[in-house]
Amino acid sequence: MFTHAELMSQRAGLQRFALQLARNTHDAEDLLQATLLRAMEKMHLFQPDTNLFKWTSKIMYNLFVSGYRKKVRYETQYDPEYYINALSQNAHQDTQVELAEVNDAMRRLTTDHQEILVLIGVYGMRYDDVAKALNIPVGTVRSRLSRARQSLDNALSTSTTAAHMSRMSEAWRNNGRLPQEAAA
Numbered sequence: 088m089f090t091h092a093e094l095m096s097q098r099a100g101l102q103r104f105a106l107q108l109a110r111n112t113h114d115a116e117d118l119l120q121a122t123l124l125r126a127m128e129k130m131h132l133f134q135p136d137t138n139l140f141k142w143t144s145k146i147m148y149n150l151f152v153s154g155y156r157k158k159v160r161y162e163t164q165y166d167p168e169y170y171i172n173a174l175s176q177n178a179h180q181d182t183q184v185e186l187a188e189v190n191d192a193m194r195r196l197t198t199d200h201q202e203i204l205v206l207i208g209v210y211g212m213r214y215d216d217v218a219k220a221l222n223i224p225v226g227t228v229r230s231r232l233s234r235a236r237q238s239l240d241n242a243l244s245t246s247t248t249a250a251h252m253s254r255m256s257e258a259w260r261n262n263g264r265l266p267q268e269a270a271a
Contacts, residue, residue, distance in 0.1 A: 088130055089139055094123065097140050104144050108151045118154075122147040192242035200235035207232055 101122060105115040126133075126143050133142055193201055206212045206220065207228075214232075218225045 088135070089133055091127070093139060094126055094143070097143055098123070100140055101143055101147060104147060105151075108148070118147060118151055121150050125150065188243060192239055195242050196235065196238050199231060200238055203228065203231045204235050204239065 098119070102115065102119050105118040105122070106112065109115040109118055122143060125146050129146070133139070193204070196204070202221070203217065206217045207214070212220070214225050214228045218228045221228070223231075
């Protein structure tokens with residue numbers, strides 16, 4: 088048998104071994120705790136004059152392999168993530184077209200307007216943080232953002248109007264039917 092102090096003296100080496108096996112700090116800590124618990128439960132099976140580290144590391148390895156086998160067998164077999172990923176779809180055409188229109192409208196804005204919209208709209212920065220980053224007053228951030236939103240709205244409505252006019256001219260060429268109706 089061995090003492091608890093002797094077992095705790097092996098902790099650092101076992102911790103390194105657990106990290107090599109688990110390759111993850113949290114799983115390694117769990118494996119170390121399970122190993123120490125199992126060693127204390129099976130203390131009566133330890134042969135005197137044998138290497139305590141080798142004995143406990145063998146326990147650790149066996150626990151790791153058993154856990155890995157269970158994980159492979161049960162968790163991956165019934166894990167819904169594979170099925171969810173297989174069912175994922177790309178954005179619908181309408182969404183892709185709208186995104187392209189927004190990108191095109193953004194390109195037509197001034198650099199100042201693009202910058203303020205991205206910092207606040209995309210990155211979600213607060214007005215005072217944007218003011219510090221751009222070295223401008225907060226009031227300027229607010230007014231620039233308002234003008235940028237108005238410019239973007241105008242650019243989007245212009246592109247939407249152009250798309251609508253294009254559809255109407257195509258309908259006129261198809262004797263008054265919209266493109267979807269003409270194909271039918």
